[in-house]
Amino acid sequence: MLYGRMPAPVRVRIAPSPTGDPHVGTAYIALFNYVFAKKHGGQFVLRIEDTDQTRARADSEQMIFEALRWCGLSWDEGPDVGGPYGPYRQSERSAIYRDHANILLDKGAAYRCFCTEDRLAKLRVQQQAMKASRFGYDRHCRDLDPADARARAAAGEPHVIRLKMPVEGTIAFTDMLRKEPVVREAAESDDQVLLKSDGMPTYHLANVVDDHLMKISHVVRAEEWISSTQKHVVLYDAFGWEKPQFAHMPLLRNADKSKISKRKNPVSINYYRDTGIFPQALLNFLATMGWSFGGDREKFTLDEMVSVFSWDRISLGGPVFDLAKLQHLNEQYLHEMSNEQLADALVAWRLNRDFLTRVVPLVRTRIKKLDEFLPRAEFVFTGDVDYTPVMTELRGACGQDVPAERLSAALLDFVERFEAREGFAAPALEELGRTWAEANGWKVGQAFMLLRIATTGRTASPGLFETMVVIGKEIVRRRIRQCAALLAPPKAPKAK
RNA sequence: GGCCCCAUAGUCUAGCGGUUAGGACGUCGGCCUCUCACGCCGAAAACUCGGGUUCAAGUCCCGAUGGGGUCACCA
Known part of the structure; x- marks a missing residue:
């Protein structure tokens, strides 16, 4: 050139x-x-x-x-x-990370650490108790003799590889979105694990190695990463690599x-x-x-x-995700569509054969004529549900003496329970529902009524869990959470 | 708690030294109209505070306050 x-x-x-x-x-x-x-x-x-x-x-x-x-x-x-x-x-790149971790070891930029999870946990508790100003790893293994460490590793002793952070000086990087460089004392960061004991890299190693190898020129990511960027800078320097440009976007x-x-x-x-x-x-x-x-x-x-x-x-204030405004924007798009386009959109959404085929088994035994279909299945096609017509039944679902706060907490707990496991299938949900009912000391029928009203807004519905599956995990989650909030409005954030 | 980031209405934002501080969502009122919705018109509503710099500060600097993030063998 x-x-x-x-x-x-x-x-x-x-x-x-x-x-x-x-x-x-x-x-x-x-x-x-x-x-x-x-x-x-x-x-x-x-x-x-x-x-x-x-x-x-x-x-x-x-x-x-x-x-x-x-x-x-x-x-x-x-x-x-x-x-x-x-x-x-990244799971297919382990060898690459291991090689690079070794390079760091050879350069003296990283070290093997044999501390057990147990020791680290205790350390953390201790630091919390002491209200230490600095948290993090105490560099216990930092000064082990590298040859000894290598021997122990070779003998099969479980260990991780940690980054040797500089103990003095500052580390700075420029962010495309901020006028001043982001500066921090190097000693503020602890010696981050680079390679876990299972041989997999942590984010810090993997992202630096991959960004370099993949020739990434600009790292555009969320602001939550800004404080680990210093560690990445140390890594780039240790490898002798050119750093990408950074842009840390505000968090939603x-x-x-x-x-x-x-x-x-x-x-x-x-x-x-x-x-x-x-x-x-x-x-x-x-x-x-x-x-x-x-x-x-x-x-x-x-x-x-x-x-x-x-x-x-770009403006850097953290923007609040406002559903109402999103809906307004969506309305703009919707109104400018032709009738044909809108009809097509409806079909593509849920008014199609595939989706109806999933709804039909739920309601077929509950209708005499086709025109009863929609009234019976309405809650499968709606987003939020209006609970006002069923408030009395909702509050009394598990007995008149059960306070609303208790119902609310139980609903939230149910969400947590299905959140904790993979998938969203009816049999598993039902099993989960039964143990949940039992945990609450409620009769299954009562407990399921609570869930039924929360997810459908009705006291009568097709099989509850089959219905949940068809409605979809995301909508079910939101309805139950909203119902819980209606029963017991979340408390104002506590003062610190 | 340490460190870092951020700061215009309830919310999203415009503003880049001199503006009646603009737009949008939401809210409220009115018009249109068989209802509702759309549409149209209008209203209330903001520069966090305190110091500087300057003839002049929402705009630049410092501090405080507030909010957020982060301090894992999670990303």
Whole structure:
């Protein structure tokens, strides 16, 4: 090149972890990565961060693919589409991480640590008790003789590999969205585990190694990562690699400003799909969370966003995810559709043969004529439910003497219980429901009535758990939570 | 608690030294209308506080306060 170095091509990535339902925050960050890549003719990479074998869920990865595609975001490289820098699933890259951990060991930038989980747990408790100003690993193994450590490891002693953080000086990095560099004392960070005892890397090692190997030019991720970035900087430097540019996006928030969570908001992309939100409306809405189009424009397409996108229109205050505003935007999209398009949308949503085939078995024995179908199955086609007509039955479902707070807590507990296990199938739900009823000391019939009213808004319904499955996990979760909140409004946040 | 990030109406935001502080959601009122909804018109509603810098501060600087994040062999 005669005129100097060409700017490195823009390569960005979204790196979801397949631990549950496809999260709206994943779509949010994916959107900005995608838009930035397209704006600069770069590539958008999808990488699956499945290094935690205890949390990985079998169906989660596929759901992430589908949800992102449903949103209208497509990736240039990824586990399912391949690409020149694969594999794109971290669980298939263990050897790479191990090699790199060894490089760090050789350089003296990392060390083997033989501390047991037990010791670390005690340490943590101790620090809490002492109200220590600094928490974290005490560097117990940092000064072990490397040769001894190697020998112990070779003898099969379980261990992890930790990063040797500098003990003095400051570490700074620039963030594209902030005018001042983010600076921190190096000693503020403890010696983070890089390679776990099962041989898998932690996020810190894996993301740095992969971003470098995959030639990622810009790391656009959520603000919750900002405080671990220092560790990543140390890693890049230890390897002698050039660092990517960082942009830490604000976190989506609940109405109370805390980080968005499923306890306070529907966070699964599937909820929005099942509830009839259009993907372009969801994306449009997400785009307005922290970014503005310019002028008074707030309705725009993905392509329009790409064409005008720039980082300087990001605002960093954590945006509250406001369902009402999303619905308004969706309404705009809906109204501009033709009757034919709207009819098609309805069909694609739930008024189709496939979906009806799932509803029919629920109600067929309960109707005499076809015209009774819809009244019998109405709650399968609605989002939120109005409980006012059944308040009396709801409060009395488990006996007149049971206080509303107790019912509310039990409902929330039921949600926690199905949340804790994989899948959402009727037999398992029923079993779960029975043990839940028993735990509450309620007759199964009574307890199920409580659930029935909460999930359908009716005192009469088809088989409860079959109905839940058809309605869908996301909507069921929201209805039960809303019902619980109605029974016992959540207390105002306690003062500290 | 340590550290870091952030700060315009209830909410999303515009503003990039001089504005009657603009738009949108939501709320309330009115018009339209067989009802409802849409649509249209209108209203209430914000620069967290205190110091600087400057002729001039929502805009720049410092501090306080408030909110958030993070301190795992989770990402």
